[in-house]
Amino acid sequence: MPLADRAYDALLLQVIGGERPPGDWLNIGALSREMGLSATPIREALARLEPTGLVRRNPLRGYEVAPLLSPAEIVQLMDARLLFEPTFAAAAAANATPEFLAQIMETIESMEKTGEHSDAEALKNSWIADERFHTLISFQAGNPFSRRAFEGLGSQLQRFRLSGRAGRTHALEAAHEHRDIYAAIARGDSETAAALMRAHVEHARRRTLTDERVVAEATTAH
Structure with missing residues (x-):
């Protein structure tokens, strides 16, 4: 499995499983260390997750888990x-x-x-x-x-x-x-x-x- 796919699947399961709740900041450096991957596949995975609405990008702070719909x-x-x-x-x-x-x-x-x-x-x-x-x-x-x-x-x-x-x-x-x-x-x-x-x-x-x-x-x- 490509590294970006591996990172995407791992993050998706963490978000929908509640391990990463709404508002949780997704630090690329921390995620790289946690998953044992370089920053590049982590960035690709986060960019792919953004269109799902499950994560959102803050221009100043990076990515975070998006709030649930009201x-x-x-x-x-x-x-x-x-x-x-x-x-x-x-x-x-x-x-x-x-x-x-x-x-x-x-x-x-x-x-x-x-x-x-x-x-x-x-x-x-x-x-x-x-x-x-x-x-x-x-x-x-x-x-x-x-x-x-x-x-x-x-x-x-x-x-x-x-x-x-x-x-x-x-x-x-x-x-x-x-x-x-x-x-x-x-x-x-x-x-x-x-x-x-x-x-x-x-x-x-x-x-x-x-x-x-x-x-x-x-x-x-x-």
């Missing part, structure tokens, strides 16, 4: 997703190919294997599969302009997922919803695909806000 920001982000994703699902149903259907089924099966495990590796695998499901549908919709506009939300999607941090991935529940969307797309039912995608995004928002509330209540209790 409940209001979660609502706003999901409202923005609702502008795109039902339309993408409808268009994908009209443009579905066997290769595309096989690809999105792979993502569903991957999420089902992840189950409801709460370890960092399970979280990472679940998020990768979830993101690929939605990305594949956005490409299959066939409109490069709306797809590029949707990609602008990408830097916030990982932060959204990390905000649901009550120790669950919700992978099985989300995978069940993905299967329903897949079935509608596979039979070319654009109207149902759009409705199911809208419901899925709204359910994801509710799940994350519920997790936020659980964590906030637990924190207050302590």
Whole structure:
């Protein structure tokens, strides 16, 4: 594995596993010593993490783990997703190919294997599969302009997922919803695909806000 990939995977797991909490400064020198790597692959890994929204760069101080989204920001982000994703699902149903259907089924099966495990590796695998499901549908919709506009939300999607941090991935529940969307797309039912995608995004928002509330209540209790 290339050194930058090794550093990227290690940092990603540390962030999503809670070893590096929001606000934690990511000193390149310290990370180099900790991982036994030179500064160059560490810098490359941090630069790759920045677009995910999980870390952010301060021009004066370097990189830090980004703060979690607030409940209001979660609502706003999901409202923005609702502008795109039902339309993408409808268009994908009209443009579905066997290769595309096989690809999105792979993502569903991957999420089902992840189950409801709460370890960092399970979280990472679940998020990768979830993101690929939605990305594949956005490409299959066939409109490069709306797809590029949707990609602008990408830097916030990982932060959204990390905000649901009550120790669950919700992978099985989300995978069940993905299967329903897949079935509608596979039979070319654009109207149902759009409705199911809208419901899925709204359910994801509710799940994350519920997790936020659980964590906030637990924190207050302590």
